[in-house]
Amino acid sequence: MLQKRLDYGFSGYQVPFIPRAARSSRKRRPIREKVVAVDNQLCAFDLLATVAGKLLEGESSQNLPIEKDQLGDIQDVVMQEQDEGTLCLKDEHCTKGGNEVASLNLELGLQVHDQGCDVKENSGPQNDSSPAPVSVITSSHCTEKDEFLVKMDTNDDKSDFCSLSRNTEGFAPGHTDSCAPNVNESVEEHDGKGEVLSGNGLDMHCSEDPEFFDGISPAVASSDCSIKLSLGVDHYPCGSLSPRRDNNVKVVTRDDDENSSECTQPSTMKAARLPARIGDRRIRKLLASKHWRLASKVKDGDHSDTGLRCIYRSRRTGYKRPRSQRIYPFKKRKFYHYSSLLNSDVDDGCKGVYDVLDRAIDQTVCSFSAVRNRVVASGNGSSSCVAGQSTSFASRESHVKLRIKSFRVPELFIEMPETATVGSLKRTVMEAVTALLGGGLRVGVRLQGKKIRDDNRTLVQSGICHDDKVESLGFTLEPNPSHISTPVSSEDNSLLLSTDLPQPVSRCPTLSANNQGASHHHPVTNLGNFVESDHDSAPSPAEITAEKGSVDSRALVALPEGTPQALAVVPSHQKSKRSEMAQRRIRRPFSVTEVESLVQAVEKLGTGRWRDVKLRAFDNVKHRTYVDLKDKWKTLVHTARISPQQRRGEPVPQELLDRVLAAHSYWSQQQAKQQLKQQPSDACLLL
DNA sequence: TTTAGGG
DNA sequence: CCCTAAA
Numbered sequence: 242m243l244q245k246r247l248d249y250g251f252s253g254y255q256v257p258f259i260p261r262a263a264r265s266s267r268k269r270r271p272i273r274e275k276v277v278a279v280d281n282q283l284c285a286f287d288l289l290a291t292v293a294g295k296l297l298e299g300e301s302s303q304n305l306p307i308e309k310d311q312l313g314d315i316q317d318v319v320m321q322e323q324d325e326g327t328l329c330l331k332d333e334h335c336t337k338g339g340n341e342v343a344s345l346n347l348e349l350g351l352q353v354h355d356q357g358c359d360v361k362e363n364s365g366p367q368n369d370s371s372p373a374p375v376s377v378i379t380s381s382h383c384t385e386k387d388e389f390l391v392k393m394d395t396n397d398d399k400s401d402f403c404s405l406s407r408n409t410e411g412f413a414p415g416h417t418d419s420c421a422p423n424v425n426e427s428v429e430e431h432d433g434k435g436e437v438l439s440g441n442g443l444d445m446h447c448s449e450d451p452e453f454f455d456g457i458s459p460a461v462a463s464s465d466c467s468i469k470l471s472l473g474v475d476h477y478p479c480g481s482l483s484p485r486r487d488n489n490v491k492v493v494t495r496d497d498d499e500n501s502s503e504c505t506q507p508s509t510m511k512a513a514r515l516p517a518r519i520g521d522r523r524i525r526k527l528l529a530s531k532h533w534r535l536a537s538k539v540k541d542g543d544h545s546d547t548g549l550r551c552i553y554r555s556r557r558t559g560y561k562r563p564r565s566q567r568i569y570p571f572k573k574r575k576f577y578h579y580s581s582l583l584n585s586d587v588d589d590g591c592k593g594v595y596d597v598l599d600r601a602i603d604q605t606v607c608s609f610s611a612v613r614n615r616v617v618a619s620g621n622g623s624s625s626c627v628a629g630q631s632t633s634f635a636s637r638e639s640h641v642k643l644r645i646k647s648f649r650v651p652e653l654f655i656e657m658p659e660t661a662t663v664g665s666l667k668r669t670v671m672e673a674v675t676a677l678l679g680g681g682l683r684v685g686v687r688l689q690g691k692k693i694r695d696d697n698r699t700l701v702q703s704g705i706c707h708d709d710k711v712e713s714l715g716f717t718l719e720p721n722p723s724h725i726s727t728p729v730s731s732e733d734n735s736l737l738l739s740t741d742l743p744q745p746v747s748r749c750p751t752l753s754a755n756n757q758g759a760s761h762h763h764p765v766t767n768l769g770n771f772v773e774s775d776h777d778s779a780p781s782p783a784e785i786t787a788e789k790g791s792v793d794s795r796a797l798v799a800l801p802e803g804t805p806q807a808l809a810v811v812p813s814h815q816k817s818k819r820s821e822m823a824q825r826r827i828r829r830p831f832s833v834t835e836v837e838s839l840v841q842a843v844e845k846l847g848t849g850r851w852r853d854v855k856l857r858a859f860d861n862v863k864h865r866t867y868v869d870l871k872d873k874w875k876t877l878v879h880t881a882r883i884s885p886q887q888r889r890g891e892p893v894p895q896e897l898l899d900r901v902l903a904a905h906s907y908w909s910q911q912q913a914k915q916q917l918k919q920q921p922s923d924a925c926l927l928l
Numbered sequence: 929t930t931t932a933g934g935g
Numbered sequence: 936c937c938c939t940a941a942a
Contacts, residue, residue: 826936852930867930872936875933 641700829864831873836893839870839877840900848874848908877901 661669686693686703693703831839842858851867851874859865880888881898 828936849931851932868932869936871930871932 826864830890833891833893833897835859835862835865836873836877836897839873840897840904843874843908844900844904847911848905849912874901874905878905881905 695703838858839854842854846853846857851871854870855865855867859870877893877898878901880893881902885892885895
């Protein structure tokens with residue numbers, strides 16, 4: 242008997258906006274220095290990359306909630322689990338709805354400790370003596386003011402260009418400085434442990450506690466489906482925390498097309514602010530209790546679970562990746578951006594927000610919102626630059642404030658046996674996420690959907706500071722295919738620090754051959770479908786190629802968010818054609834089990850009764866429509882006819898393929914006979 | 929809504 | 936998987 246499986250589709254990981262970068266450029270913080278070392282240009286972006294990398298390295302605290310990202314009804318399911326997660330997954334934890342499997346979104350949360358650089362080791366969040374973690378899940382629709390502000394020097398001079406300063410205004414009031422980060426410390430945390438979880442102290446917990454929803458808007462709580470995974474390693478920005486911060490503030494905001502929820506609560510804002518400065522903080526291990534919540538959106542009345550196969554291998558044995566080693570086959574899609582012109586003024590009072598609702602365009606590419614602030618007066622600090630300032634260079638110093646509310650990661654697809662423990666699921670997810678993101682990240686910059694590849698261009702040159710031209714600015718997080726390769730210089734190396742450490746994390750799946758060797762060491766998960774392999778494997782983090790036009794579909798895309806006003810002025814013609822259309826469903830390759838089931842049904846019912854086949858074999862699998870089954874059969878027949886060498890994807894047992902051919906021919910004959918019976922005259926005429 | 933096929 | 940003409 243086939244074991245029932247649970248199927249989790251990850252349709253996007255949402256990472257919160259990038260924490261505010263290290264403050265002063267004058268303070269030569271390691272992180273900044275690294276950034277600078279890597280590239281003299283667009284430091285801010287590199288900085289983002291670095292910060293992001295650190296986040297993903299577990300140097301910062303984070304929760305990785307997984308949120309179901311689908312339309313339709315939602316059903317929350319909260320699971321609780323002890324450390325080892327002996328709890329088994331239950332049907333209700335699975336997806337039940339729609340044509341899609343449940344999808345989980347990873348969201349970066351954060352754990353915060355009270356101010357102060359010193360954090361107790363292994364101090365759990367529950368520990369009274371230590372501040373409870375604060376998890377914040379930001380949404381592109383959040384309206385709070387937490388922002389990642391980066392002042393960029395738009396000075397023409399390249400060297401000056403990279404000297405960016407972070408605007409600390411509005412953040413952690415009272416904060417004046419932060420502890421100098423010590424990169425080396427973080428290294429220690431990664432001392433060659435082969436395992437991500439243990440090595441980094443990643444830990445995930447489930448919570449069934451209703452309290453979990455505290456701080457979450459009812460709407461969100463009720464509709465949100467998420468799993469939060471947390472890294473046990475926290476990076477505490479000393480002095481970055483506001484003393485007033487509420488502990489245990491958990492804010493979950495859906496980044497949903499339908500409902501933009503709110504994380505407007507005051508506490509939220511503070512919390513959201515917390516993650517900032519991650520880049521330059523010491524790392525401390527911490528047993529943070531996290532919540533792991535899985536809720537599923539369910540279509541009315543449908544509570545069937547998916548019948549997908551789940552494959553889980555213990556971490557010890559390692560996760561095996563589908564041989565195809567295929568990364569999620571994201572199709573290249575264009576990005577459309579809402580564009581809008583913001584008027585801006587001189588300070589943050591007026592912020593232009595752009596909103597891009599582009600998920601329809603490519604769900605694998607997560608949109609994220611970024612608020613771009615207007616040019617702000619700089620230098621003397623009092624003078625203000627008017628938007629659309631011409632390309633004035635050295636003469637005037639302009640700053641661009643950027644607010645990145647969240648990054649989203651491509652979806653992952655995971656299958657787990659129903660009997661797998663929650664703990665194992667967490668580990669699996671963790672592995673997958675880490676594998677995907679831990680390999681290093683690159684940051685891409687998109688302006689109006691076009692990727693800016695020339696790192697040597699200034700913001701001004703790129704049009705990023707031209708309000709009249711900057712209609713949409715987006716960032717992408719891209720797995721760094723070259724993170725393994727040795728950087729050009731040791732300094733550059735530092736940028737990849739996290740990835741250069743003895744990596745517990747499996748390498749970026751996009752790496753192929755050369756990576757195989759390492760895989761045995763750090764088995765990758767079987768989650769497969771990480772990211773679409775990319776032909777574009779830039780040798781260095783900083784892309785120097787000026788290649789244009791090519792869209793890096795595997796990238797995590799950060800797209801601008803817009804204020805209502807901004808949206809209002811968005812030219813309708815620029816709206817994505819697809820943005821308002823239904824999203825393309827995520828690809829869910831048929832498992833052998835499903836094929837088996839399909840074949841069996843078709844053998845019985847024939848090839849012209851797909852509805853019946855569906856009812857018979859996939860009645861409880863919402864995401865398999867009869868059309869899907871029909872299509873699958875079509876491809877199966879094709880597959881059976883081609884040579885094994887030409888086949889791709891998970892290999893289907895020859896035995897099944899034989900049955901496919903047999904059934905196909907048999908039912909084809911039957912069909913022919915039927916037609917003869919019904920229209921003998923026609924047949925005769927034809928003869 | 930289902931089928932059947934092309935894309 | 937999507938899109939659709941046809942039934």
